[in-house]
Amino acid sequence: MIESGRVALVTGGGRGIGRAVAVKLAEAGADVAVTYRSNDAEAEKTAAAVRKQGRKCELYKGDVASAEDVERIFASVKDSFGRLDILVNNAGITRDNLLMRMKEREFDEVIETNLKGAYLCTKAAIRPMIRARWGRIVNITSVVGISGNAGQANYAASKAGVIGLTKSVARELANRNITVNAVAPGYVETELTASLPDDVKEQILAQTPLGRFAHAEEVAASVAFLCGEEAGYITGQTLAVDGGMTMQ
Numbered sequence: 001m002i003e004s005g006r007v008a009l010v011t012g013g014g015r016g017i018g019r020a021v022a023v024k025l026a027e028a029g030a031d032v033a034v035t036y037r038s039n040d041a042e043a044e045k046t047a048a049a050v051r052k053q054g055r056k057c058e059l060y061k062g063d064v065a066s067a068e069d070v071e072r073i074f075a076s077v078k079d080s081f082g083r084l085d086i087l088v089n090n091a092g093i094t095r096d097n098l099l100m101r102m103k104e105r106e107f108d109e110v111i112e113t114n115l116k117g118a119y120l121c122t123k124a125a126i127r128p129m130i131r132a133r134w135g136r137i138v139n140i141t142s143v144v145g146i147s148g149n150a151g152q153a154n155y156a157a158s159k160a161g162v163i164g165l166t167k168s169v170a171r172e173l174a175n176r177n178i179t180v181n182a183v184a185p186g187y188v189e190t191e192l193t194a195s196l197p198d199d200v201k202e203q204i205l206a207q208t209p210l211g212r213f214a215h216a217e218e219v220a221a222s223v224a225f226l227c228g229e230e231a232g233y234i235t236g237q238t239l240a241v242d243g244g245m246t247m248q
């Protein structure tokens, strides 16, 4: 559970896993600020679903890889909510290609959104958390950041980077009562995985002991746990929600 009145910000909460996280945090007791990049119609659906839980929700459009956008968004959240207790760095993209064919732009875009975005948002979020001597940060990484994946060198590097960021910031902020953890989903049923060819899906399922993809709500439940009061002694960890795929 999350103490009533706490405020969470979920990046990339317009759809997919981020939406499930925003709704779950609202269900657990938080008011929620949701960021997204461009898809207004989907973001409105997230806002409606959060408000249905009886919680405040505001939408913020912008690019997590842009320092100016991040600064503007966090200033607006401060004006509207007056505090920030929880940050979920969820916004992420893929630009898959074999390394031989990977364009510099494809590499940069993925690192800038997935890794630099988490850095910029974390830096903006910690000031109010340090002042309040309470905070929860959860970064969405991926099993691919643990194991690597052919065709995803850029994405795997960004997600492995997120794990390093998580551990370092966890060490820096532990004495301020701020925990920083990562959640590493396996394959989740979102628009992304819906378009995978059947043979690729079968290969993935063959490597997944539980024999199915995750529901976004199952990832969201782990995120909400790490954001809750009860998880106060867990920091610097990466929790795999992957049907047994990695088993570290």
Ligand code: NDP
Residues within 6 Å of the ligand: 011, 012, 013, 014, 015, 016, 017, 018, 035, 036, 037, 038, 039, 040, 042, 062, 063, 064, 065, 090, 091, 092, 093, 113, 140, 141, 142, 143, 184, 185, 186, 187, 188, 189, 190, 191, 192, 193
């Ligand atoms: P989706 O593509 O369904 O949603 C991505 C969200 O992030 C959207 O709201 C999108 O905004 C937003 N977004 C993308 N780029 C930016 C940006 N530069 N600035 C701000 N917002 C941005 O993704 P998923 O829900 O599938 O994935 C969410 C996270 O989980 C990602 O970090 C992903 O890497 C990770 N993950 C996903 C897995 C999966 O199987 N789906 C597996 C493991 C990890 P808009 O709607 O406006 O485009």
